[in-house]
Amino acid sequence: MASHEAHIREPLILGQKDYHQVTEDITYPIAGKANKYWWMAFTASFITMCWGVGCLAYTVGTGIGVWGSNKTVGWAWDITNFVWWIGIGHAGTLISAVLLLFRQKWRMSINRSAEAMTIFAVICAALFPVFHMGRVWLAYWVLPLPNQFGSLWVNFNSPLLWDVFAISTYFTVSLVFWYLGLVPDFATVRDKFARMGKPFQQKIYNILSFGWSGNARAWHRFEELSLVLAGLSTPLVLSVHTIVSMDFATSVIPGWHTTIFPPYFVAGAIFSGFAMVLTLMLIARKTLNLEDYITVNHVESMNKIIILTGSIVGVAYLTELFISWYSGVEYEQYAFLNRASGPYWWAYWSMMTCNVITPQLFWIKKIRRNFTATFIISIFVNIGMWFERFVIIVTSLHRDYLPSSWTMFHPTFIDIGIFVGTLGIFFTLFLLFCRTFPVIAMAELKSILKSSGNKYKK
Amino acid sequence: MSKKIIYGLFDDEEILLKSAKDMVSKGVRIKDVFSPFPIHGIDPVIGIPRTRLAIGSFVYGATGLSLAWLMMAYMLIWDWPMDIGGKPSQFFYMNLPAFIPVSFETTVFFAAHGMALTYLIVNRLYPGQQPYNPDNRTTDDKFMVQINLEDNKKSAEEIKSMLSATGAVEITEKES
Numbered sequence: 001m002a003s004h005e006a007h008i009r010e011p012l013i014l015g016q017k018d019y020h021q022v023t024e025d026i027t028y029p030i031a032g033k034a035n036k037y038w039w040m041a042f043t044a045s046f047i048t049m050c051w052g053v054g055c056l057a058y059t060v061g062t063g064i065g066v067w068g069s070n071k072t073v074g075w076a077w078d079i080t081n082f083v084w085w086i087g088i089g090h091a092g093t094l095i096s097a098v099l100l101l102f103r104q105k106w107r108m109s110i111n112r113s114a115e116a117m118t119i120f121a122v123i124c125a126a127l128f129p130v131f132h133m134g135r136v137w138l139a140y141w142v143l144p145l146p147n148q149f150g151s152l153w154v155n156f157n158s159p160l161l162w163d164v165f166a167i168s169t170y171f172t173v174s175l176v177f178w179y180l181g182l183v184p185d186f187a188t189v190r191d192k193f194a195r196m197g198k199p200f201q202q203k204i205y206n207i208l209s210f211g212w213s214g215n216a217r218a219w220h221r222f223e224e225l226s227l228v229l230a231g232l233s234t235p236l237v238l239s240v241h242t243i244v245s246m247d248f249a250t251s252v253i254p255g256w257h258t259t260i261f262p263p264y265f266v267a268g269a270i271f272s273g274f275a276m277v278l279t280l281m282l283i284a285r286k287t288l289n290l291e292d293y294i295t296v297n298h299v300e301s302m303n304k305i306i307i308l309t310g311s312i313v314g315v316a317y318l319t320e321l322f323i324s325w326y327s328g329v330e331y332e333q334y335a336f337l338n339r340a341s342g343p344y345w346w347a348y349w350s351m352m353t354c355n356v357i358t359p360q361l362f363w364i365k366k367i368r369r370n371f372t373a374t375f376i377i378s379i380f381v382n383i384g385m386w387f388e389r390f391v392i393i394v395t396s397l398h399r400d401y402l403p404s405s406w407t408m409f410h411p412t413f414i415d416i417g418i419f420v421g422t423l424g425i426f427f428t429l430f431l432l433f434c435r436t437f438p439v440i441a442m443a444e445l446k447s448i449l450k451s452s453g454n455k456y457k458k
Numbered sequence: 459m460s461k462k463i464i465y466g467l468f469d470d471e472e473i474l475l476k477s478a479k480d481m482v483s484k485g486v487r488i489k490d491v492f493s494p495f496p497i498h499g500i501d502p503v504i505g506i507p508r509t510r511l512a513i514g515s516f517v518y519g520a521t522g523l524s525l526a527w528l529m530m531a532y533m534l535i536w537d538w539p540m541d542i543g544g545k546p547s548q549f550f551y552m553n554l555p556a557f558i559p560v561s562f563e564t565t566v567f568f569a570a571h572g573m574a575l576t577y578l579i580v581n582r583l584y585p586g587q588q589p590y591n592p593d594n595r596t597t598d599d600k601f602m603v604q605i606n607l608e609d610n611k612k613s614a615e616e617i618k619s620m621l622s623a624t625g626a627v628e629i630t631e632k633e634s
Contacts, residue, residue, distance in 0.1 A: 019494065019599030144533060153533040157542050162559040169567040176574045183583065184597070188494065191594035210578070211587025214597055217506055218581045219496035224511045225577045229570055232515070236566050243559050446599075447495040 045427035052421010085125035091273025092118030097233035187212035254335035255396035264316035271309035275381035310359030354384020462607035466626035477624030515573035522568025
């Protein structure tokens with residue numbers, strides 16, 4: 001078979017894979033039994049999730065006074081965690097939408113699981129503002145409902161309301177994009193179970209596949225749908241973190257009201273999202289035997305995006321410092337001096353080390369093509385991006401205009417429990433996804449097999 | 459009247475595409491093609507017109523934008539103008555900058571969901587729908603053309619010999 005692509009491009013799918021082998025490899029975890037590592041991971045995540053749910057229940061029962069937030073630091077871990085999770089979600093949409101528009105073939109091995117990660121991360125993120133409301137059963141008050149419910153109309157001038165619209169649109173559109181891409185792959189799983197003679201599983205996957213038959217008209221519409229949804233999701237993903245950043249940027253708090261926030265937050269979101277994708281994918285490729293599909297080339301491509309977005313974030317940090325000095329506003333100058341040398345210096349410098357210095361190591365080709373190094377750096381970036389949000393939120397608030405109200409923030413047991421609990425929710429959902437859903441977009445991968453598969457690149 | 463359907467199974471999408479082009483040029487009408495992934499270039503060959511889903515999406519988006527503006531104008535300008543931070547709320551256009559984010563999100567919401575629902579409806583996809591791909595290997599690694607005999611002037615034998623000459627590995631005939 002003649003090759004369809006330049007020979008100098010390295011293959012994206014290793015091994016001697018034909019169409020049937022792709023189906024077999026990707027459906028293997030669904031059709032087979034879970035190994036003991038999966039059960040260990042699942043048990044640990046599930047227990048953590050239950051712990052988090054317990055802490056949330058305690059918060060609702062007692063009130064949000066059980067958190068460490070106080071009068072001065074009114075927003076603390078809850079909003080930190082919210083922004084952190086929302087940011088992590090951004091990589092999935094970026095991989096599936098933006099890279100689709102750019103026709104990047106390497107996205108096809110990772111887009112499914114990255115989108116799943118988006119959905120689960122947004123679920124974790126949404127918990128925080130909802131529970132910060134205190135009376136969660138009144139959460140529907142954020143919707144534009146008439147004032148018989150006890151409030152006036154919602155305020156469309158407020159970035160917090162923009163957030164409601166942005167995140168609900170983002171969540172539902174990502175979910176639909178992800179699910180409609182899954183439909184043909186569920187059909188593949190369904191027909192595999194039919195060939196294996198398992199009618200029960202066949203029935204379940206038929207319901208999930210919406211009765212997909214894979215005829216030419218359906219595929220034609222499928223491709224149009226994917227393209228237009230990608231076109232819609234691209235500005236959407238940029239708008240979501242822009243709006244999240246406006247929660248801060250439209251305020252008058254020194255350290256928050258900077259015009260650089262929207263691009264800086266978007267770059268940071270993609271940066272942290274790719275780090276989380278790498279963390280998960282490097283584990284998944286080992287445990288699900290996907291070494292031939294998620295290769296060193298995929299990892300290198302993601303690492304290049306990490307260098308780019310990490311550098312944007314680094315430049316943003318320096319710009320913030322410069323502008324605070326150049327502005328001549330003493331409150332602004334103090335806010336940044338306090339960040340770097342005040343009582344939270346350790347958080348600031350953890351952020352700087354993890355986000356600005358470590359990703360620069362990826363300029364070295366040996367490091368960005370090394371799985372262990374990538375895994376370690378991805379963890380550093382995850383930690384660093386959490387600290388970034390903590391620094392922005394807590395250090396800007398804890399010393400406000402009135403020195404008599406200056407204070408420190410101390411997380412309580414419940415704060416920690418809820419944050420760890422969301423990690424439990426995230427990993428529980430992701431592990432269930434790995435066992436029941438096709439983790440790689442089979443249909444899409446088959447369509448690039450001839451141009452990028454090792455077997456055909458001769 | 460009984461309907462005769464001929465199915466030709468192929469191992470490779472490029473062979474199928476060549477075969478389909480060949481048969482269509484000889485006047486055979488192909489009813490449909492089943493494949494595990496989209497075969498690029500098959501649509502004009504078997505006569506599938508370009509879908510209007512994207513136009514639909516635009517219309518849904520425009521609807522979303524209009525509804526968003528109507529909602530915000532009603533709630534914040536007409537029904538209960540609120541003076542928030544001294545921002546003008548007497549006229550819609552004066553408050554428009556603050557309305558942009560919600561306008562954008564609502565537009566995307568309507569465009570994406572409207573299009574997705576339309577897609578499900580026109581493809582007749584819903585939970586509980588029964589699949590009609592004639593061979594369950596077509597979602598794995600096989601490609602199949604479906605030719606309805608009643609659409610064609612040629613006999614079943616002629617079509618079958620054309621299929622096997624152009625590379626079909628299995629040819630089956632079904633009456634329904």
